[in-house]
Amino acid sequence: MLLTIVSPARDASGQFRAMKVKEVTTVTCYHCGDPCVEDHRTHDNKDFCCQGCEVVYDLLSESGLCDYYSLEKQPGVKQRNTVDEQRTELFDLPEVRERIVEFSEEGITRARFHVPQMHCSSCIWLLENLHRIEPAILRSRVSFTDKELVITFREDRFSLPHLVKLMRRIGYGPQLTAAPGSGKAPGVSHIMYIRLGVAGFIFGNTMMFSFPEYLGAGTEAGLKTGLQWLTILFSLPVVFFLSTDFFTSAWAGIRSRQVNIDQPIALGIVALWTRSLWEVFTGIGPGYFDSLAGLLFFLLIGRWYQTHTYRALRFDRALEDFLPLIVLRKNGAAEEPVKVADLKPGDRIIIRDQELVPVDVILRDGVGHIDNSFITGEPLATRKSVGETIRAGGRQRGAVIELEVLRSFADSRLKKLWAEQSRTLDRPVMPRLIDSVARRFTIAVLLISLGAALFWWGKDPAQVWPVVTAVLIVACPCALALSMPFAYGHTIRLMGKRGLFLRDAEVVERMAHIDTVILDKTGTLTAREAHEVQWHGAPLAAEDRTLVRSIARSSTHPLSAVLVHELKGGSVDAIEVEEVAGQGIQGTVQRTRVRVGSAAFCGHVEEHRTNGEAHVHITIGGLHRGHFSIRKRARQGIVDAVAQLGRRLRIGLLTGDAQVDADLAEAFVGGSMRTRCSPTDKAQFVRDEQAQGHRVLMVGDGLNDAGALAQSDVGITVTETSAALTPASDAIMDADAVAHLPHFLRMARSARRIVIASLCISLSYNITGVSFAVSGQLTPLIAAILMPLSSVTVVGFVTLAVTLVARRADHS
């Protein structure tokens, strides 16, 4: 089943928004489209999956904004607890305001928010109609490519925290992006657009001026010279404004003694221009100015098409991106927000459920269930009691805890780990196809022109210069230089639609050379939040399951939450509920005593327990019924995907966990598997593979993969929740698309083959042209026809071929 993603956007919890083709067998929510399972509500003849969605619908219909639902089906963003949500009062802090507020005077404030959840036209419409919900909002404007919203509002009537609260209510809560300034990829710059416009203008006009000459309507001498001077005038910006990038790149290549594709191009431009000027001044002919303009026009289009970047995504990371900006510090009885960088040893901080621990601490109050999977790769949360140390970077999954700071952020182990990872950059350089082609091409061209010069020197010396310049002109690799931008640029776009977002076009070529694929386990092969729950024991009836759920709902233990989620069914009220920390929870439901918890708590002797699994035992009415084994579920289709990869490439699994589940391990038979890997172990493994001459692709998601990702030839980060938590990489992959990895590699390999095929096509054009040139028959008309023709053929072929290959592979 193919996934299509319209744009890399996220919903309230950070989940990537995918437009899936799904069969509607269950009732789906009118607002967000999720199936209505647990909390199904009906209101106004419409179904909603939860109270959150219903509330948003109410708000919108009250404000007369139901057009939101008519622009797109089920456009809503589901209300989930955002992982790194800061309290709205924090938006009053000067540090936060600095980042958001652009202008504030006389009660009117303009603020710029980053809202990655926006993904469709309904979102744009709603966000620009906020003034209809709240009169204090004057206007709001969306910039969809950056996922930004600029709101002008009356701050004297409606405070900034209130505004943030409103945005969160409708599902578009702003996310505080991290370090300022380290931000936006430039993408297509203004200069590039201006150059394109000027190139088009000059191309069109110059072609028009050349028509009289081509059509033989020579006529008045005045007209002819007039047009010629006009053409010369127009050619000046072509050479001195449009071509500057090619000249600088060619010069840089010469200085570093390397041949690149821009050198023959620069040579061609110079040859074209000087030859044309000479022809006009000596009155021999009209010159090749139209070919020159056309050449630049096509080359610039190629450059533009290639620089497609995803401005809303960030591929580079600073350590500060991973951490919360502000944390609550206890000051006597009160809690005050304080910047993480300002924490000192001895400070007491409060960390709540789902929040990240920003510095190394000691637990002082509460029970810690710390999930370190991001840092070390261990999949399940470890329990920490008072007095134990907790490392920075772990995430608390449970109730509120109070911690004492052990080391400041600057001294934390996290920072040291980060520094270690950033040092590894001795990634082997992969030669680009285009450069080797350029080398051979340039040599061939020089040899041919030399040969032609010698030939004509003997035959008719007056023809030497014209022939040599003609060879240089027609050998200009316009079509050659277009095949790669279009093939790789189009591949990037197609991959983006299928869930893989590349940093730039060069990554495609590196992917085509890959022969080894290494995967991380926790978070990559297994989903971070999805669990596999299996019951061991005599089958449980539906009533029993209800009993279990009723008790488990009152527990704060993360495993209880998993049980509640996975066990479908209803629940009733439980009384006399008592939770014993670290042991279990017991209570009375429908006059039956139920216990849920560890083996000892349920009066049972623990048998063999496999690592990576948690066991939750159930005792109903004093009788031990069995246990649930809970572990992280492997992603759908991943085992097949790995098998598919293994058929063609070398595969490997590196994990920080102590053990790998049987079905996953089976998929990696024949490849390498390493457990208990530290981050440095992973990076070293990649280095060893590269030392043997292999090209490595690494897929990971946590901080423990950062070093390996940087070291590999291609590093892909998997993300399913908040984007702030992915290490730096060459590409970002949506979690749903991980199973499509073989497909992506195939696309990259095909792209490369298509490039080679199109190189052959363009070479045939070059050969035709050169044969004209060498025999002294290259008229401006022929040149003017050959070049656009070759460019259009190559571009058309490449684009069609890439699309066909992608579509054919989709259906297989």
Next chain:
Amino acid sequence: MSVIFLLIAASTLVAAVFLAAFVLAVRRGQYDDDRSPAVRMLSDDRPHTNATSLTSDLAPQKERGAIQ
């Protein structure tokens, strides 16, 4: 036939004006976001009542001279 000089000059001038307008549009950032304008034009224009109340509110505030 010599009118063709005038014609060429005039049409080139017109084309140049359009080029200048394009350059201006690019520099003002109109090409930065290519998705929202397409959606924005689909929605109906309702009067911005909030904006008009803005000016009427400012005047009394200034008269009062108090900054809250």
